[in-house]
Amino acid sequence: MKPILLILALAAFSAHGAGSGWKIASGVHADSLLPVSIGRSIQGLDHATAAELLGIESNYWRSGDHLKTMARLLELLGPQVELSTRKVRFRLFVDLAGVTARLRLYPLAMRCFYNALKGDMELPRDSGIYRQLPVAESVPVDPDSIVAAFGDGKEAAFYALLLEVKQPVPGKRKAFKFLNNVGHTFITLIKYNQDGSIVSRSFGFYPRKAGVFSATPFDPSAPSVFKDDSHHEWDEAAGRILTFQQFRTVLKVLKSYDRRRYHLNYRNCTDFGLDVARSGGIGVWDAAGNWPLGHGNNPGSAGQSLLEGKLADISPAPADGLLVIDNRTGHR
8 A cells, every 4th residue: 555645734722722723623734635534625716726636636645656746736836826715725735745745855845835824836946956865874964064054144034844753663652663673753954045045954863872782771871973864764744934033942952962972761862853843843742652671752652642643833922833744654
């Protein structure tokens, strides 16, 4: 069974479930290449464009072909979409955000989410932004170089953040699978400049293993290292448009982890990812679990919390909401 896309644009809501914004249930707006649940809601508003969009969604539902679906959605952009209702444009851009995120085209994905929220139509002109990133091993990266990349001296238009989680067992609150699969949590940070250029970095916090038992329940502490995770796989993700102050705070949290020792129980990749996400206005709860000789936040529980809606926009003045994507293979 081919993978399909599930995107939830979560309107700002409190941890106690008080919803606002787009609502289907408990403050959740679901619009994600799933024609059955909400297809009727745009029919009749702009029949020709809506019908074509529903056809693309239906084909994707059957095929799971990300590249073909991205191409068809991009082809649909044009004067007829500009004249369409905002509801149709919103759905088109949220569809694009989800498909391109699956292809690890994170700057394009969050630009599409921004367009869905703000009603913009502009997309990146750089052809490299549209090239799928293959899965590859993460390599060490100097955190100073991450920070320096964003200091390009250009005026920013806006910023975005993604929290990505690879579970050991997709869809399960399991802290590990076998001995060598504990999953991973990482961050993508993006700066969109006024001149159209983009700076994007994906990174995660890892142990620099010093022996066979290093960073295991038998010896949970180890030196740390950051790695470039732009090619890393993931199962669930949550994204948000950032303010300048949130962007600055995210960089401060990143720098605060530099050269700090990794600890399996309380300073691991998920602790780092959740700290960064929180500084950017994404709150996730119920992310901890147990394993032999230990307990703490972990990718299995964090990913499951994203699936179960245990997250919220925790900004002082939340408005835009969150983009949440279920990327599990074979899940409908």
